[in-house]
Amino acid sequence: MERTGPTPDPPNPSTGTVGSPAASERTRTEFELLSREIVACRRCPLGATRTNAVVYRGSLRPRIVFVGEAPGAEEDRTGLPFVGRSGRILDAGIARLGLSPTEFGVLNVLKxxxxxxxxxxxxxATCRPYLERQIALLHPDLIVSLGAWALRSLDPDAPPILKVAGHPRRPSLGALFPLVHPAATLRSKRLKARWEHDLDALADRIRGGPG
Ligand code: SF4
Known part of the structure; x- marks a missing residue:
């Protein structure tokens, strides 16, 4: 499952990608074109109130793509997903999983x-084709949903988040591993413990163990 290759390229400031020489030139070009399309999009009313569309950050050939719900204030300001308080919790979780920058990517259902x-x-619903095209181009081994809305968007038939978080699923877009939203860890000790427990289950799955 591990993908190896030479040292990754530096981040692309317009798309947030760190890329990897393992990503084909065609993938790079198509992802760049898709990113520009999203940045220019006005298909729904949110296009009129945003500061920046928030497209992606991470590798262009990720093992794992983390999918959140929607940008917050810091993301809207910077144009990058999960860079505020939730992002710091997510990044700490990714470090706990032992993933390198070339092994993962982060995006949202809503741009x-x-x-x-x-x-x-x-x-x-209007934005969904962008999500589907991103996932198809990135082709990760595993999608990790963050929070109830991300889970529902990726797997409409899934039971409530607290019933399925930490347990793998397989909806149409690809192998899915739901987690509670990182921000939930700020709301209660119980949810913080659930986040950490489910991250460890995810780590087992990444290493090919149980979970
Ligand atoms: S939320 Fe999605 S569909 Fe709506 S304007 Fe932004 S990119 Fe376009």
């Missing part, structure tokens, strides 16, 4: 920040 940070299901 533009919803006002008041309330997940917009109608906008998510």
């Amino acid at each position: 533009c920040r919803p006002p008041s940070n309330r997940f917009d299901r109608t906008a998510a």
